[in-house]
Amino acid sequence: MILQMIINGLLVGGLYASIGVSFSLVYGIMGIINLAQGTQIILGAYLTCAMVQFFHIDPFLTLPVSGFVLFCWGYAIQRCIINMVGKGGVVLTSLLTFGLNLVLINIILLIWNADFRGVNPAYAGKNFELFGATIPYVRLAVFFVAVVATVSLHWFLGHTQTGNAIHASAQNKRAAQIVGINIRHSYALTFAISSGLAGAMGTLYVILKPVSPFSGADLLMILFLVAVLGGLGNIPGALLGGVVMGLTDSFSVLCLGMQYQKIVLFLGFILVLIFLPRGFFGRRFYG
C-alpha cells in the first residue's frame, strides 16, 4: 500500500513539477505573479476535450495543438498587454493577470458551460504490476511526457542563444538591450513558453482528472506551492518540489481521507510560506 502511494505520488509529481516550472519561469524572468496560470492550464484541458470530441483522436496527440494555441495566446498577451504595465510593480501586474484570469474563465464558460469535462481513452484502465504495486500506463505516459517537457525546457534555456537572451534580460535589462536583445520580444517569448507549457500540461491533466472552468484556483495553489518549494525561478528545484507535492497529495488522502485533502493543501502552503519561503535550496534564483 505504501509503495503504491509512493508510486502514485511520484507519477503525479512529474506533472506538478512541470506545471510549477511553467509558473516559476515567468516569475523568475520577469517578476510577474501570473494569477491566470491555473486557468490557462484549464483552457488547454478544454481544448483537448473539444478536439477529442470532434475528431475522435487520441488525447496525447492533441498536446502539440493545445500547447501551440496557448503559446500564441501567451505571446500576444505579454506583447500587447502585460508589457504595458511591466514597470508598475507587483501590485499592478498581479491585478492585471487576475483580470486576465476572469476573462479566460468567462470565455471558457461561454464556449463550454460550467460542467465538469474529462477524456476517457480506451486504454485508461490498462496497467501493469511492479513489486505488488499497480501502475496505470496512462499515468506513466503522463509522467514521462511531463518530465521530458521540463527537462527540454531547462536545456533550451541553458544551451540556445534565445534561451541565453531570456536569461540575460532577466539579469540586467539595460545591459541586455545594449548587446542587442529586444527585451519586449524576449519577455513575450518567456510568457509564451510558459503559457504553451501550461496548455500542454492541461492536456495531460485532463487525461488524469476531469476539470471545470473553476478548477484553475486549486491548480494555482498547487503550482505556486511547487514553485516556492523549489525556489521561484529554479527549474531543477521545481522538479523536486513537484515530487514532494505529489507525495504529500497521495499520503494526505491515505492518512486523513479525501475531505481533508484541501485543508492539508492550504495549511501546508501557509506553513511552507512561513518556514521555508525560499524553498529547499535556501536562496532566490532569478533567471
Next chain:
Amino acid sequence: MAERDRLGRKTTAGGAWATRTVFGVLLLAAFLVPLALRGYWVRLLANVFMFGILAQGVNIIAGYCGYLALGNILFFGLGAYVTAVLMTHFGVPFPVAFAASGAGAVIFSAGIGLLILRLKGQYFLMATLALSELMREVISSLDITGGGRGLTLPMFTGGAATVNNFFYYLMLLLMLACTFCIWLIDRSYLGLAFKAIKFDEDAASVMGINPPPYKTAAWAISSLFTGFAGSAFAYWMGYIDPGVVFEITPSIKMYLMMVLGGAGTVWGPVAGALFIELVSELAWSRFMEYQFLIVGSILILTCLFTPKGLMDLVGKKFTWSLFTKGIRENKI
C-alpha cells in the same frame, strides 16, 4: 498648490469652497436618500456602502502599505460567521455580536499577521489567498457553523422599510467612520510610516521605522473594517453559507474599486465602489453570463490606463496624453 507641513499634509486647503460645498451636498443627499427613494435603491446604495467599507479595508493594507492582501474576504467571512454563531447558538444581541466580530477579526489578523507579514509582497499575496481558502474549508467542515449548509440568523424585527433603512444607515455610518479613520491615518505619522513602507521597505527600516509592527497594525485595521462589514452583512441577509461569504469575486471587486478610485487616497475607494457597483448592477441585470468578462476587462483597462486611480485625474484637463500617461510611465 497647497502648502504642506512636515508630515506632507496640506496646511491651506486649495479650492476649498467648491470642494466643501459639493462634499456637503453629497453627504446631505446620502442621509436623505431613504426619505426620497424606496426599496430597491436603498438596498443598492447600502450595498455600495458595504463595498465602500471593504475597499477602504484593502486601501489601508494595499493602498497605503503596499501589501496586496488578495484574500481579505477572509475577514468578511470570519465577521459574518462570528455574528451568526453568537446570535444563533448563544442568543447574543446584535450590537454585542457586531463588536465581537470586529474583535475576532483583529485578533486573528494580528496573530497571523505577525507570522506572515514577514513575507515579501508576492508571498504575502498568495498566503492570504490560501488563508481565505483554508478558512472556507475549515468552516465548511465544522459542526457549530452548520458546515456547508450554512446558518440562519434570527430575523430583524420590523417591516421591509425599517429593515432597509436600518441597514442603509448602518452601512453609511460605518463607511463614513472608516473613511474618517483613513483620513486621520493619512494625516498622521502612522500614515507616513505606511507610505514609507510601501515606497521602500528597506529604506523605511533604515529611517527608524520597524516594518513588522506597522504592517501588522495596517492589516489589523483593515481586518477590523472588513469584519464589521461581514457582521452587518450576515444580519442583513439573515442567512449565510461558506460559498456566499468566502466568494472570491467580491475580494477582487474591492481591489478593483480601490485601484480604480485611487490606491492610497482617502475618498478614492468610495468613489470606486460607487462606480463599480452601479456599473455592475446595470450590466449584470442584463448580461449575467458576461459578469466575469466585464469585471476582468474593467480590471485590465484600469491597470493600463488609470494605474493611479480616478482621483488622480480629478481637476485635470482631459487630454490624449493624460489618457495614455499610465501606459507611457509603466511600459517596458
